[in-house]
Amino acid sequence: MSDSQADWTLVIDGIDFGEGPRWRDGRLWFSDFYQQTISSVEIHPDGSGTRHVELEYDGRPSGLGWLPDGRLLFVSMLDRKVMRREADGTIVEHADLSHVAGGHTNDMVVADDGTAYVGNFGFDFEAGDSVETTTLAIVRPDGSVTADTRELLFPNGAVITDSGNTLIVGETFGGQYTAFTIADDGSLTEPRVWAEVEGTAPDGCTLDADHHIWFSDAAGRQVVRIGGSMTMSDPGTVRLGTPNNTYACMLGGDDGTTLFVLTCDDADPSVAAGTATGAIYSTRVDRPRAGRP
Template identity: 50%
Template sequence: MRGVQIETLIDGLVLPEGPRWRNGALWFSDIWDDRVCRLSPEGACVTVARLAQPSGLGWLPDGRLLVVAMGARQVFRQEPDGELVVHADLSPFADWPCNDMVVASDGTAYVGHFGWDRQHGTTEPMAASVLRVQPNGAVDVAADDMLFPNGMAITADGATLIVAESSASKVTAFDRRADGSLANRRVLPTSLVLPTTRDAKPYVPTASASTPTELCGCPTPRAAECCACSTAAR
């Protein structure tokens, strides 16, 4: 991105992941520090939830926060009093950690998982799935044969789910039916080397999971195109 200035928004993080823009603030998970954070444009960082290995973030239509717990393979829901309760149990559908999530405007969530022991390399790579979590917490498989689905977005009209298959070096799209199920799977043509997260709001975590790192930001006019980052404005 020639001519774009990149600045450090916050440092001292361990592994920032799952950035989301909501109500004028950047939300993200600091996975190995076991917390969900909210960073205001003024630079104030607040820990809004604590749980083991948080990852993907999203919100129900009534504003309650959803958080993926990677190792537990569950989606937690934060109640108005701040209590975290289990919203959905993904463990019957995922043998290895769950990670990224995007939530549609109707409250339907889509969650990816590793498919194999990607962190330690003790098993061979295997295909995983994208799981659909309905607003009532019911879970089923929305799409299978996905190679590390990590980075998902829904188009502004709510009609298309886009998934970055990080270990397959491709971006896959699906039509969303009215009930949140998926159809018309296709690979999006691109000649670019894409990041493993969504491109709509490019706040980029740097460094490794084992050392403190930082969150960098570079504004883009495309940010409002993706509901992963702009749902709060609705």
């Protein structure tokens, strides 16, 4: 494993808790739990950014994605739903996950055909309840919902490979990434351990062209790059220290080699809500973005 130094550029600040960063149409999109907004960020040549609030939502928006026709999907954490923004800007319910989610819903990755894979806490994390396993929700493009059968420990950030046939999801309390084969009907098969990341809490993540994953470590001020069948002690695993606690990251920019990290003081709403102490930073890396999100 190698510890490297990064030259971080401040993109924007004034965020409470940023989540779900996505690169789309030349901008970085993200949600803010406690400011109850979804925004896009226009990136300037010097690396700084201008924030544009795309919508306000009376709830806690989280993971982001898009249907093939360009309509925005976003996770509504507290009521355990996926919402959809129509072409005219109205917000409607896309899917109700309350019957399959064991806790607040959180991150989401959307496949090329519009099938969404949504994680959830599995228990009441903010109330301090005991850790319990849960399953991924599979949301079809028409909004119908099924639950995968594989029990996971806090399924969180996930990616889909370029081929579209493999989903890889981080287990925040499981210390590993688990991969699935995506069947033609969107169901998940052949669960297997993809990489072991003991000692970290993998959160939001992004895939690069070498099929390595960059993930934000919610238990440490760092982002980590790891490949399949690797461990944290592998010489090829890379760790970059971040300016503050980080909970999500995304590759983007014109050539896909800008790594954006979302940071704040704490994930706890009693600490982060209303403080505007969060920020987005960026640095350059060698390998470009690949796959989804």
